[in-house]
Amino acid sequence: MKVIIIDDEISVRNSITELLKESYPEIRIIASVSSVSEGFSAMHREHPDLLFLDVELPDGLGFELLKKIDPIDFKVIFITGHQEYALNAIKVSALDYILKPFDSDEFCRAMDKACQVIDHEEEQLKILALHENMQNKKVLRRIILPTADNLHVVSISEIIRARADSNYTVFVLSRGGQIMVSRTIKEFDSLLSGSGMIRVHQSHLVNVRYIDKFVKRDGGYLHLKDGSDIPVSQNLKKQVIQAIKDSLYE
Structure with a gap:
């Protein structure tokens, strides 16, 4: 070499x-x-x-x-x-x-x-x-999601949400389908900070672009544009609401 x-x-x-x-x-x-x-x-x-x-x-x-x-x-x-x-x-x-x-x-x-x-x-x-x-040094645009068989090049705007699955993270995409990556959601929380992906729960990241509404009942949860409902942790509720407000001015 x-x-x-x-x-x-x-x-x-x-x-x-x-x-x-x-x-x-x-x-x-x-x-x-x-x-x-x-x-x-x-x-x-x-x-x-x-x-x-x-x-x-x-x-x-x-x-x-x-x-x-x-x-x-x-x-x-x-x-x-x-x-x-x-x-x-x-x-x-x-x-x-x-x-x-x-x-x-x-x-x-x-x-x-x-x-x-x-x-x-x-x-x-x-x-x-x-x-x-x-x-553009303000916002990350694309991410490489490596799996056993492929390198998936994914636009951040295509990611609806991500959920933890033990030491794996599952990404749900707007174009359909899911990608499971052998990295923790904590790692992706850090990597995707400032990109529009926000931590709403210990097990969930959500793309603020796909939030349809914040529902106050049942402890509080997000209804997303793909029809899914994602719980919001009590200790993250203020940050989530602020992130939604901030997204209105982008």
Whole structure:
């Protein structure tokens, strides 16, 4: 496997180099550079299998580099020290990442995943989803929902609701059908924050766009446009009502 490292911190590049030499001696580092422009030249010259890419570089964002490359025929692992919107966009696009400062265990988990599955078609889908999410930094637009057999690229506007099923989350879509993902609803609550999906109950997320009415009786519940009734927790009732009010001004 051929690897390119793009990060403006030489200490980070050196750490990745040492970890690769120590744990993955069969991997060949073909370039280690510090900017978008250098990275772009190295990509065209060397054609890597795997790219370690810093989110923020001196001459631009790492995301901008990926926009220039077509097709995406390599695996990407993002490097970032910032837990902010960009990291959320990476997560919902189902792309791999490591946080600075990173330890060897975290690094090896990301590397093992990259070595096991280098699927260029899947990576292309993930990058396309990331590009769309980065166009508008206020609202996430699409999410990758991975199942055993497929990567589902779903617009947030298509999701009516999501419900917890043990350690799984089931998404109900406006176009019909459901998608079950092996991740907890708590994770998706965090990932989809600010996207219009709101937590209304321990076991339920609801897309505010599909709320038909809030029914006060029986402890309070939401009647959705697909005909379903979703309970609202007492401790979340004020936030839910406020979210409904806020959606009227969007």
